[in-house]
Amino acid sequence: MGKTLYLNESGNDLCVMRDGPSVWIKMRERAGQRVPVRLVERVVVMGNVKIDAGAITLWGENGIPVLFMDSSAREAALTIPYNHHLPDHYRDQKAFFQTEEQVKRCEKWAEAKRELICTNAFERFVRASGDRTARGLGEGNYQELLARIKPLGGGKWSVVTGVIDNLLRCLITERLIKAGLDPHLGVLHRRRNFGLTLDIGHIMGAERDLQAVQFFRSADAGLMMAQGNEGWHMAGKGIRSIAHRFENRRKALTDMVEGIIDELFEVMREMRA
Secondary structure, three states: OOOEEEOOOOOOOOOEEEOOOOOEEEEEOOOOOEEEEHHHHEEEEOOOOEEEEEHHHHHHOOOOOOOOOOOOOOOEEEEEEOOOOOOOOHHHHHHHHHOHEEEHHHHHHHHHHHHHHHHHHHHHHHHOOOOOOOOOOOOHHHHHHHHHHHHOOHHHHHHHHHHHHHHHHHHHHHHHHHOOOOOOOEEEEOOOHHHHHHHHHHHHHHHHHHHHHHHHHHHOHOOOOEOOOOOEEEHHHHHHHHHHHHHHHHHHHHHHHHHHHHHHHHHHHHHHH
């Protein structure tokens, strides 16, 4: 499994250039570093990083999505490889929308999957508090439970969950591309850019919330965010904390995305039958 390449401004005048089948990363007062493209599966760029067009096209040629994001998570862009051919399973995906019955079937499957992930993700928090078991946790009960364990102050929460959301969407998009699926053909988020990515992100929402709760429960969470004229944003230490936690969980998250994609293929096969 390849790695995520994080490029964070951090006041180091970061500059990224293409160097054959690699990128060369330069930082002020530090030795440069070469990163072969074969070792990278996704790229995350945060802040004012200088990247030449050659590096971006190199990632595109190798099917690597690139996420651009600011420290408040309010502004984000995701670049994906482009060619004029439809994804391998585009026509099978279109079967989701052939009838209203099929659309409802997909929606029901997605919500059932979301409920299962919610239950699994938060069960240990419920057990630790001595509360009732989380088995069969419905959406209303889930939101009630989340309200009890997440910190007060919606501004901080939305920034942290926004950053994690973007990281998760980048991972999901990368796996969809590798599976030959169109990331834009969503059911829950129909006719929206990256609709299928957003669908799977919705299904896995509890994993995002769980990582956000863990962030705020860390000992020095108060030092990882700062407030400016436009609201809260992440400090460099906070970005590193989120990225570190996300990478520790990345194998499990990737397996979860792959499992959801496998189930999508099962649904498509059943619709063809």
